[in-house]
Amino acid sequence: MPEHKIGTQEEFEAARAELLAEEKKLTRRSDELAQKRRELPWVPVGKDYRFETEDGAKSLADLFDGRSQLLVYHFMFGPPYEAGCTVCSSIADTLDPNVVHLKARDVTLICSSRAAIDKLLAYRARMGWSFGWVSAAGSDFHRDLGFQYTEDELRPFLEGGDIPPTVRQMAELSGTDVSSYVTEGPGLSAYALSDGTVYRTYVTTARGLEPAMAYYGLLDRAPLGRHEEGEQMHWLRRHDEYGTRS
Numbered sequence: 001m002p003e004h005k006i007g008t009q010e011e012f013e014a015a016r017a018e019l020l021a022e023e024k025k026l027t028r029r030s031d032e033l034a035q036k037r038r039e040l041p042w043v044p045v046g047k048d049y050r051f052e053t054e055d056g057a058k059s060l061a062d063l064f065d066g067r068s069q070l071l072v073y074h075f076m077f078g079p080p081y082e083a084g085c086t087v088c089s090s091i092a093d094t095l096d097p098n099v100v101h102l103k104a105r106d107v108t109l110i111c112s113s114r115a116a117i118d119k120l121l122a123y124r125a126r127m128g129w130s131f132g133w134v135s136a137a138g139s140d141f142h143r144d145l146g147f148q149y150t151e152d153e154l155r156p157f158l159e160g161g162d163i164p165p166t167v168r169q170m171a172e173l174s175g176t177d178v179s180s181y182v183t184e185g186p187g188l189s190a191y192a193l194s195d196g197t198v199y200r201t202y203v204t205t206a207r208g209l210e211p212a213m214a215y216y217g218l219l220d221r222a223p224l225g226r227h228e229e230g231e232q233m234h235w236l237r238r239h240d241e242y243g244t245r246s
Contacts, residue, residue: 001224042192042199049141051134052117060141063134064193069107073212074147074187077113077120079137081184082175084113084123088186089238094214096129112136114148114184127238145203147185154182166234173237188212 007015049060064070073095076085084092095109102109110132113120117135124133142148157163158179171181188209190202210216219226228235 004223037202040202042201045191045198045200047140047144049136049139051112051136051139051141053132053134054117054121058134060191061193061196061198063108063110063132064191064198065108065132067103067106067108068193069105070191070193071102071107071109072189072191073109073111074142074145074185074189075111075113075133076174076181076184076186077115077123078176078180078184079115080176080180081115081119083238084120084127084174085181085184085186086170086173086234086236086238089127090215090236091186091209091212092127092129092131093239094212096131099131108132110134112141114142127240142184142187145187145189147187147205149183149185151179151183154179157182165232169233 045060051058051060051063053063060070063072073088073091075088075092077083077088083089092111095111099109112134114137115135116137117133120133120135124130136142163178167182168178171178174181185205186209187203187205189200192199192201216226
């Protein structure tokens with residue numbers, strides 16, 4: 001445990017009051033941004049995307065499952081992967097228990113990956129999840145949203161000779177090589193179904209996914225925070241692997 005300022009209860013309460021005022025400002029700003037997200041223009045989805053599901057082939061409209069809103073988490077699990085991305089798996093741990101609550105608010109939440117449906121369902125069983133998972137293999141669904149990359153697009157990164165150790169680590173943990181691993185990208189996309197038309201309403205990636213990574217919000221409130229500075233390798237593991245890998 002690093003050295004830290006020690007104070008009295010009175011000093012703590014005074015500093016906490018100042019921090020609380022800043023936290024309330026952030027909360028209000030977050031509410032404002034949430035409103036701006038809802039006010040984004042809706043874009044009609046004209047392409048006929050097809051997905052393989054455990055119940056057979058379906059269209060994007062079918063994935064709403066009778067509801068008017070759809071959230072899709074683009075899970076990094078490419079065709080050559082032996083297991084889903086470790087970070088995406090940690091996110092799925094958070095998504096899964098929220099499915100029932102989102103349904104109560106007219107929202108269907110699913111994951112989409114490019115691996116074969118049988119591989120996805122087998123991994124879902126291993127992880128103990130129950131959310132709907134579809135295979136977008138053979139479609140441009142991930143590509144059109146910027147969550148799939150070509151060899152030409154990746155060449156400067158792969159040939160640059162400066163691939164971060166964490167990327168190599170995560171590729172190995174997924175049972176694939178670096179080039180195959182980084183072909184995939186994570187993301188969240190949102191849709192509305194109105195009068196038979198599907199509209200795309202929101203897309204995010206990178207740190208925009210942090211609301212789905214509940215452990216970071218909790219670590220931010222722990223004494224040492226995320227405590228990732230200077231780490232060469234990522235600490236995350238699949239929930240059934242902690243204690244089994246260095």
